[in-house]
Amino acid sequence: MAVIVGILIVAFIAGVFGSMLGVGGGVIMVPVLSLAFGVPIKTAIATSIVCVIATSSMAQTSFASRGMTNMRLGMFLEVATTVGAVAGGVTAVLIEGRILQAAFAVVLFYVAWQMGRRRGDIVPVETAVMPSSYYDPAEGRQVSYGVHGLGVGFVLSFCAGNVSGLLGVGGGAFKVPIMNLLMGVPLKATIATSNLMIGVTAATGAAIFYGRGYMDPHWAVPAALGILAGARVGPRLAIRLRAKVLVRVFEIVLAVFGVLMLLKALGVGV
């Protein structure tokens, strides 16, 4: 019983942060489950994938009703991430896991630095490509924007899908900076759209894990319930907080994630 309550609390926190930043919360769930609760790694990954789906579905009900999710952009980039995830198996043969993890960490540090340098959100430019607008309560105004850099975004999303398919984590951590820094999507719309996208790759992974019998309801069910509760709260914070604050939190999370990846690459625990 104490274990179930523990999982519920951890999952709730992961749900809040994962949905608030559009990264899914798997980053928190895998190490906590395997290190603190002694869950076997495959079961921990299976559980965390279920958590990503729960985050995505629940968060979207808040973001979509605010019109923050760019549905067309999401679907367009999902083509790249899903194909990239399938191709992950091919890359696994070509590059050694540790080198990939180290490269992943370096990219995370670079992205955290790039986002930090800005000290705020990007300035939206209205273009005719996938135009969208939403009301930002923190700024008290309507934000209108168009997307640019579709080609670059598509190619990099393919890479993001590829790497996350290989390492089992990290899709959202790349999707957010790609859309925000390279495609001109304001941070809140980026977070909302990333939240929609992560559910797709996670659902595919979860179906495979279920079929192979790695899913354990005794961990997955309390984790999913905790995440669902947390993912009710996270989007509200994302909607209410100033984009500047979200950028700062995101930067810190990326850096922590980078350190974890680097430790993994060096073969230290986690």
Add this chain to the structure above:
Amino acid sequence: MSQGAGTPEKHVMVPIERMVSRILMTGIAVSVALMAIGLVLGLFDRQGMPTHVVPLADLPSLLRSFDPAAYLSLGLIVLIATPFVRVLGSIIAFAREGDRRYVIITAVVLAVMCLSVLLGRA
């Protein structure tokens, strides 16, 4: 800018947003209900909480005998299936809008999702 025009906080959902929201909310509600039933059944079960999911083939018979693992498993299955249904629903919504390009894009996503599940099973 449309600031000051009525209540700016109230966003009127376009059909695709409404479709996606409805599917996701239904998926969550059904899945939580099944997990809750499973947890309650598990509390009264002599074997305690199940630690394995039930294979799809055994699901119908175990559901009929009120096996806690079956209800927890079905709750997880519904949760996992929700994004698949969401993508399918998006295809329908784009088709109703007459946006042929996005019907194709979304159909490709669904096809790749199904393909990778099939490949992953092997």
